[in-house]
Amino acid sequence: GQQVMQIPQYQHVQEGEDFTTYCNSSTTLSNIQWYKQRPGGHPVFLIQLVKSGEVKKQKRLTFQFGEAKKNSSLHITATQTTDVGTYFCAVYAYSGAGSYQLTFGKGTKLSVIP
Amino acid sequence: EAGVVQSPRYKIIEKKQPVAFWCNPISGHNTLYWYLQNLGQGPELLIRYENEEAVDDSQLPKDRFSAERLKGVDSTLKIQPAELGDSAVYLCASSLDHGGVLLFGPGTRLTVL
Numbered sequence: 407g408q409q410v411m412q413i414p415q416y417q418h419v420q421e422g423e424d425f426t427t428y429c430n431s432s433t434t435l436s437n438i439q440w441y442k443q444r445p446g447g448h449p450v451f452l453i454q455l456v457k458s459g460e461v462k463k464q465k466r467l468t469f470q471f472g473e474a475k476k477n478s479s480l481h482i483t484a485t486q487t488t489d490v491g492t493y494f495c496a497v498y499a500y501s502g503a504g505s506y507q508l509t510f511g512k513g514t515k516l517s518v519i520p
Numbered sequence: 521e522a523g524v525v526q527s528p529r530y531k532i533i534e535k536k537q538p539v540a541f542w543c544n545p546i547s548g549h550n551t552l553y554w555y556l557q558n559l560g561q562g563p564e565l566l567i568r569y570e571n572e573e574a575v576d577d578s579q580l581p582k583d584r585f586s587a588e589r590l591k592g593v594d595s596t597l598k599i600q601p602a603e604l605g606d607s608a609v610y611l612c613a614s615s616l617d618h619g620g621v622l623l624f625g626p627g628t629r630l631t632v633l
């Protein structure tokens with residue numbers, strides 16, 4: 407089935423540095439969602455991108471959908487310790503059972519050194 | 521409004537024992553999902569319900585896993601018998617309709633000894 411590759415798998419940054427995670431697909435996506443999971447917590451929805459080249463911002467977070475709708479990125483400006491967690495991209499992919507399911511990438515685990 | 525509720529939060533059992541997880545989704549959400557999350561991995565879908573109907577259970581190991589969503593609200597996921605490899609976090613999520621945003625519950629962390 408559909409796979410989305412997320413890179414990097416881990417990222418350690420000094421507090422105040424920027425952070426970017428990338429999500430890549432071999433096929434064109436209808437849309438893409440981003441979730442954040444704090445350590446010991448559950449995934450929490452951040453944003454959904456639908457349009458080619460779309461850019462959305464949430465305070466220090468900037469989300470981008472590629473022009474070809476095959477890749478997406480999440481950029482955090484001036485990281486804070488509250489940004490710690492794992493960031494997942496998720497896409498609706500054909501499950502082979504006649505339906506589509508939300509498929510998650512493996513995530514990028516962000517550590518912020520104070 | 522309460523979020524997705526799951527119980528228990530933690531469960532430790534010995535292999536070959538049965539175990540059951542319970543989920544109460546957001547009120548009004550028609551679609552309910554059970555996901556499995558192994559350490560360091562993203563969630564993987566086990567089963568999806570549209571109201572009381574299981575519409576995608578292609579990745580549910582049916583020899584030992586079963587699920588139900590009676591009356592299209594609460595859902596239970598059962599494993600019988602549990603194996604060591606079943607140790608993971610079992611996440612329940614719901615959405616208004618399929619294709620939308622998922623709201624996850626806190627999960628049940630299962631340890632099989």
